[in-house]
Amino acid sequence: MSEPIKHRRIVVERFGDADVLRLADAVTAAPRPGQTRVKVLAAAVGYTDVMARKGEYVFQRRRPFTPGYDLVGEVVDHQVDQAPAWLVPGVRVAACLPRMGGYTEYANLPVQALTPVPDGLDTSVAAAVPLDYLTALSLLDRHGRARPGEAVLIQGATGGVGDALCQLGRHRRLVMYGTASERSLHLLSDYDVVPIDYRRQDVAEVVRAKHPEGVVAVFDHLGGPAMRAGHRLLAPGGVLVSYAFIGRPGHVLTDTVLGVLRNRVLNLRPGRRTAICTLPREITADLPRHQRLLGDLFALALKDGIRPRVGGVFPLAEAAAAHRALERREVHGKIILQPA
Structure with a gap:
């Protein structure tokens, strides 16, 4: 059986300014049935995260929590019966999460929420797409x-x-x-x-x-x-x-x-x-549909049908600086967090 993995994630324990974003120790257990354990490579920062951090977001009123709706990661292991052919260790996958939790180094996610990221698509660009x-x-x-x-x-x-x-x-x-x-x-x-x-x-x-x-x-x-x-x-x-x-x-x-x-x-x-x-509710209602739609968007990005903007990349530990940059409108395009 797979062992738990110690890692770090960003936690909001009280609502407030960017300084409340704290890097905390965490443990991701072995995946449960239907889950895939993912090593996060990039997580996108959105204004919804800022609202949640301040306590102004209707769908995230409980604390503590980890912000972030979209991420790209690498499959570590899974416990999925009749797994799709692409679900193998090392493959890159993306997700728009039904609930926040993207600012982390590892996560267990339902396989229906994961979409394979095609070869040739930059990881940060892929992370800018989902939400x-x-x-x-x-x-x-x-x-x-x-x-x-x-x-x-x-x-x-x-x-x-x-x-x-x-x-x-x-x-x-x-x-x-x-x-x-x-x-x-x-x-x-x-x-x-x-x-x-x-x-x-x-x-x-x-x-x-x-x-x-x-x-x-x-x-x-x-x-x-x-x-x-x-x-x-x-x-x-x-x-x-x-x-x-x-x-x-x-x-x-x-x-x-x-x-x-x-x-x-x-x-x-x-x-x-x-x-x-209200996209989080729509995703919760039909995970497989949004899995397919995200795959269509990635295919369009590979053909230059869309060109997602990446405005800046910050280490996960500098999530507070990323939030300040977003609030000050210092960048044009999506801000991406990268775990070490």
Whole structure:
């Protein structure tokens, strides 16, 4: 029988600033039936992790916990009957976890959550894909249902999910409008996105100049007034999809609840609809489906159909510095943690 493995992981024992991220000793036991033990090679850092660390994330309210939804690792061993042919020690695998726990050196994961990483795809690039690109796929396919040639509005188009939406939208030949700050607008030039400086331009005026009937989908991570304004930009039969609610500092949980309520109230208006994308719940409901979708995304990345951005790489022990860099917006692209 496999022996337990001593290692380290990042732990949040109290909510607070980046300094609460602590490197702690841990032990990963031998895998239970259906599990695979993975040596983590790279873990992605997302703004959801920052919210969880501060105690502002609805789906992570208990402590202690280890942040991180997506990782790439190397199979150590497993206890899986009728294992797929690719599940052998040493093979690289990726996962978007149903629950947080990615900032670690080793983990036991259900085999249905693992997708093999193809040869030729860089480990850090692969780690930048799962959460953001699976969220973007859900927004486009499950909720938005936009077809080639149709117009969509992407709020926060230079963020992690926004960037994924732009790349997948270009691949699907959508007409895209994207909002961003002035200093980030240049990042949209590669994606055939109509850039909108949300501070200096009237978003509705820019969109309706070319699409007076409105857009078929608005993808919103802001909530509040932006949600109502986006809903007014929808063409008949269009949909506004919320995938996050950026609240006021110190009031994020309250603003998240209010954002959900606003989304539901707007859905009562006839002629247009609203939806909320909560990827962790969608993954929990159907692990094998998301395993397959992640494999499709990796294949697309190998063909340059998408080009995930890696903005910076930090050692696992410097998770606090990685969080500060993300909060200060010092990098463009996904921040990756690498265990020693």
